Structures are given as C-alpha cells and as structure tokens.
C-alpha cells in the first residue's frame with residue numbers, strides 16, 4: 001500500500017471512529033415538509049417515518065409555528081427568530097420573502113450559516129427554500145445563500161414537475177417524466193448522493209425541504225389511486241359556524257356548499273397520496289445512514305412549516321388561521337442520547353429548531369440573536385417539566401387586496417384567497433398575535449386582532465380542544481389582563497426577553513404599567 005493511499009484510508013477509518021471511540025460531533029438531518037398538519041390526520045400516510053424517527057426517538061404533541069404561513073415560518077426556522085425580529089411578513093418580495101433586505105440583514109446569520117462558518121459543518125440544502133427564491137429582483141437562481149456548501153434550491157414555490165433547480169447557482173430545468181423529474185424522488189436521490197460524496201472528515205448538516213403535501217398535490221403515478229375512498233375527517237369543528245369568532249370566520253357560509261365539500265375531500269386524498277413518496281424518502285435516507293454506519297451518530301428531525309385545514313369552521317382549505325389545525329405541526333426527533341418511544345407535551349416552537357441544532361453542534365447559543373431556546377435537554381431527559389418555558393408567540397399579518405376580487409364581489413376589498421367558491425380564507429384584518437400556553441396544569445390560547453373591533457379570542461384547550469367556545473367574555477378579568485400584558489411583552493421581545501417566565505410560571509412578575517395601554521396600535525400595519 002502506497003504511503004498516500006494509506007494516509008487517505010487511515011484518516012477515513014480514524015474519522016469514522018474505527019480507531020477507538022469516536023469523538024466526532026454528531027451529524028444532523030432536518031426533514032421539512034410543506035403544509036403538513038398533525039391535527040387532521042397528516043401523519044397517517046407516514047407509517048415508516050413514524051417508526052423510523054418517532055418510535056426511535058421523541059414525538060412532541062405541542063409543537064407550534066411562529067406564523068402559519070410558508071415564508072414567515074421558514075424564516076423563523078432559519079433565523080430562530082419571531083417574525084417581528086426577522087421582518088418576513090408574507091410570501092411576497094415586498095413582505096421580505098427572500099428579498100434583498102432579507103439577504104442583507106438576516107441570511108448570513110441563519111443557523112446553517114453559523115454551523116458552516118463557526119462549527120466546521122459541511123452543509124447540504126435540497127428543496128423549497130423561501131417562496132420567492134430565484135426571483136430576478138433578488139439575484140435570480142445565481143444567488144446561493146450563505147451557509148450552504150451544497151445547494152439545490154427550488155426556484156419559487158412548491159411544484160412536483162416542470163420546475164427549475166439552482167444547483168450551486170446554476171439553473172437545472174426539469175420536465176414531467178416521473179423517473180427523472182418527480183421532485184420528491186429527485187430530492188431523495190440527491191440526498192443519498194450527498195451521503196456518498198461528502199467528506200468523512202467533518203460532521204454534516206442536511207436540510208431536505210420537500211414541497212409535499214402543498215398544492216398542486218401531484219402524486220407519483222404508483223400512488224394515484226390510493227386512499228380513493230378516504231374523506232377529510234368530520235371532527236367536532238368540521239363544517240361548524242364559528243359564531244363567537246373574528247370577522248373572517250364569521251363570514252364563512254355554513255354549511256359549506258356541496259361543491260366545496262367535494263373539492264376539499266378530493267384535495268385531502270391528493271395530499272395524502274403525495275405523502276407516500278415523502279415516507280419513501282425518509283425510509284431511504286434513514287436506511288442509507290444505517291448502511292453507512294452513520295445513523296447512531298446522527299440526529300434526524302422531521303417537521304413541517306405550518307399545519308392545514310379542510311373544512312374546519314367551514315373554511316374549505318388553507319392555513320393562515322390561529323387555530324390548532326394551522327399552528328400545530330408534527331415534530332419527531334431521533335438521535336444519540338434520545339431514548340426511543342418518548343412523547344413530550346412540553347411546548348416547543350419552530351424558533352427553537354436553530355438553537356437546538358446549534359446546541360447539538362456545541363455552539364454557544366447565548367452568542368446568537370435567536371429568540372428560541374434549545375430543547376435538547378428536554379429530549380435527553382435532563383430538564384424537569386415544571387421548569388420548562390410555558391409559552392410561545394404566534395404572529396400573523398393577513399393578506400388582502402384593495403381591488404375587489406371579481407370572483408368574490410360580495411366580500412368587497414381587503415380580502416384574498418377566495419376558493420373554491422368564494423369563501424374568503426384571508427383578509428387584511430386577519431392580523432393577529434397569540435400566546436399559546438402549555439404549563440403543567442394549564443393549556444390555553446390568548447389572541448388579539450388588529451381589526452376594527454380589536455377582537456380577542458381565548459380558548460381553554462383542556463376543556464375545549466377543538467376551540468369551539470371563545471371564553472374571552474367569561475374568563476376572569478385578571479387572567480385576561482395578565483395575558484394581554486404577556487402578549488405585549490412577547491410582541492416586543494428579542495433574544496433572552498423572549499424566554500422570560502409566562503403567566504402560569506411561578507417566576508412570573510406582573511408589571512401593571514404594561515397593561516392595556518395601547519391595544520389598538522399593537523401591530524403597526526405597514527400597508
């Protein structure tokens with residue numbers, strides 16, 4: 001054996017831990033889906049994912065997103081910040097989705113950028129990034145965000161066929177041939193390729209960001225006829241009129257028209273079919289890590305950017321609402337030091353993913369500007385549930401158009417997303433912020449709207465898990481005032497102040513000076 005050859009092989013063996021116990025830092029894989037709910041059965045078509053990640057590790061039953069819309073939520077994942085700190089407020093360039101302002105102010109401080117620059121990780125991205133990625137006004141597909149050694153970014157929003165990928169800044173066009181172009185499978189194959197060609201000298205981080213089960217809901221041909229007698233679940237809040245809720249919910253027609261119900265049942269089936277390919281991707285990735293003897297030293301996260309609804313409170317289909325179906329997402333994690341088959345009801349949020357992953361890499365998270373907190377101690381059983389933070393913030397800025405939608409003249413200006421037959425799914429005044437609290441003996445939600453009524457919605461999730469009854473008018477006034485105080489504090493928080501004790505934490509301190517001073521100018525609308 002030549003000296004050079006031995007050198008290469010020996011270094012590889014050493015770094016793989018063959019010579020003595022490996023001291024290598026763990027690898028991390030984050031699998032991110034798009035619009036995958038947990039409240040309306042979204043995990044049912046993913047049995048292999050549940051077995052290979054959830055059963056092999058921990059499943060969180062209270063994982064929330066900081067905003068139930070793709071671009072703001074993805075920005076929260078990448079930056080570890082709430083929307084009021086990363087300033088991505090909707091899915092357009094004007095709303096900072098992949099804008100040059102985002103590139104200048106936030107992109108270099110995302111957790112993957114820190115992993116690469118400070119922690120010596122090799123980083124791989126494949127799939128949907130931010131909805132406007134690749135826009136000519138923001139550098140086109142030539143723009144490769146800092147933080148990524150290997151970049152395979154989908155141009156613009158979710159697709160399954162006929163799309164363009166940026167392969168390290170170079171456009172690669174795809175058609176509609178299943179065996180070459182089906183995007184979920186392309187992402188699976190390229191992820192497996194990365195495991196083959198990556199260096200074995202450094203730990204790696206992979207973000208596999210799959211557009212399924214987002215529209216246009218195109219399944220792989222072998223799954224086209226699956227679930228063909230499945231219907232959207234008729235749960236307690238299906239096709240119910242939300243009578244004590246804010247304007248947007250009150251305007252929805254109940255019962256929905258038969259064509260709306262048919263449409264949403266069809267979409268429900270199509271979403272599940274696209275998930276079968278996601279389940280295959282997860283299996284291939286986990287098996288390949290196992291074959292390469294890397295699974296034991298790899299954390300694998302599985303989650304989504306927001307939830308989804310099909311018929312709840314008579315809204316046919318979309319996200320963007322403050323209710324559990326839209327803000328709660330699946331979150332499962334396996335990895336070294338995580339015992340199998342665990343379930344945790346502790347509240348975690350997508351702003352915690354960056355801090356958790358940096359913590360795994362040994363990064364000093366106190367030196368970052370992130371609002372979230374590492375839940376690694378929770379997964380390792382090193383934190384007492386009574387000392388875990390009790391609440392997370394949810395912020396959403398509603399979209400609307402001042403031009404009357406010709407398909408929806410009855411609703412007038414200020415609304416958007418009217419489908420399938422003129423049921424408004426969003427409006428300017430669907431702008432709200434909520435505190436979602438999960439403490440050892442309390443499970444509740446407090447929300448305020450930026451609309452003409454300064455509407456308040458409060459739910460006791462213990463008594464009313466389907467959010468049928470708004471208790472804002474009947475709840476103890478003192479609780480209401482404290483929750484208002486807490487919400488205002490969180491809406492202006494930054495870094496450590498986002499992690500201060502909540503109302504149901506023994507360490508909470510009430511400062512009456514922050515009570516109700518300015519509810520109506522709570523959220524400054526930029527429109």
Ligand SMILES: *[C@@H]1O[C@H](CO)[C@@H](O)[C@H](O)[C@H]1NC(C)=O
Pocket residue numbers: 086087088089094095096101102105526
């Ligand atoms: C976009 O981001 C920049 C930089 O953070 C910020 O100054 C600006 O206000 C943001 N725009 C909107 C509409 O929030």
Ligand SMILES: *[C@@H]1O[C@H](CO)[C@@H](O)[C@H](O)[C@H]1NC(C)=O
Pocket residue numbers: 161162175176218
């Ligand atoms: C892809 O593009 C081709 C050519 O424009 C078109 O015929 C086909 O219907 C498209 N397929 C899908 C799934 O979008």
Ligand SMILES: *[C@@H]1O[C@H](CO)[C@@H](O)[C@H](O)[C@H]1NC(C)=O
Pocket residue numbers: 178179180181182185186189
């Ligand atoms: C993925 O790889 C498999 C195995 O090499 C191949 O059969 C399949 O056609 C590939 N799919 C795509 C979409 O590239």
Ligand SMILES: *[C@@H]1O[C@H](CO)[C@@H](O)[C@H](O)[C@H]1NC(C)=O
Pocket residue numbers: 225228229
């Ligand atoms: C479901 O799909 C199969 C296979 O195409 C078909 O034979 C069957 O009639 C379908 N069932 C329903 C209820 O549509």
Ligand SMILES: *[C@@H]1O[C@H](CO)[C@@H](O)[C@H](O)[C@H]1NC(C)=O
Pocket residue numbers: 258
């Ligand atoms: C709508 O569907 C319901 C239940 O399937 C049925 O009873 C009703 O006749 C339908 N209405 C119309 C107008 O088709």
Ligand SMILES: *[C@@H]1O[C@H](CO)[C@@H](O)[C@H](O)[C@H]1NC(C)=O
Pocket residue numbers: 055056340341
């Ligand atoms: C997890 O629980 C399932 C169902 O109870 C069981 O089949 C499986 O063996 C358990 N897995 C581990 C790793 O303990």
Ligand SMILES: *[C@@H]1O[C@H](CO)[C@@H](O)[C@H](O)[C@H]1NC(C)=O
Pocket residue numbers: 089090091092094095398399400401526527
């Ligand atoms: C997105 O936010 C920007 C900045 O506030 C606003 O100008 C734009 O109208 C919003 N887009 C929609 C569709 O509401």
Ligand SMILES: *[C@@H]1O[C@H](CO)[C@@H](O)[C@H](O)[C@H]1NC(C)=O
Pocket residue numbers: 402414428527
């Ligand atoms: C759009 O409508 C809102 C609410 O009626 C108003 O405040 C705003 O000035 C309007 N914007 C434009 C560009 O007309």
Ligand SMILES: *[C@@H]1O[C@H](CO)[C@@H](O)[C@H](O)[C@H]1NC(C)=O
Pocket residue numbers: 247411412413414415427428429451452453
């Ligand atoms: C919300 O906006 C809609 C559409 O512009 C308007 O009709 C409605 O009166 C508004 N309601 C409140 C409470 O602000």
Ligand SMILES: *[C@@H]1O[C@H](CO)[C@@H](O)[C@H](O)[C@H]1NC(C)=O
Pocket residue numbers: 460462463
């Ligand atoms: C919430 O509901 C539970 C169960 O009914 C009840 O014990 C608790 O007092 C309620 N909390 C509030 C704040 O109403």
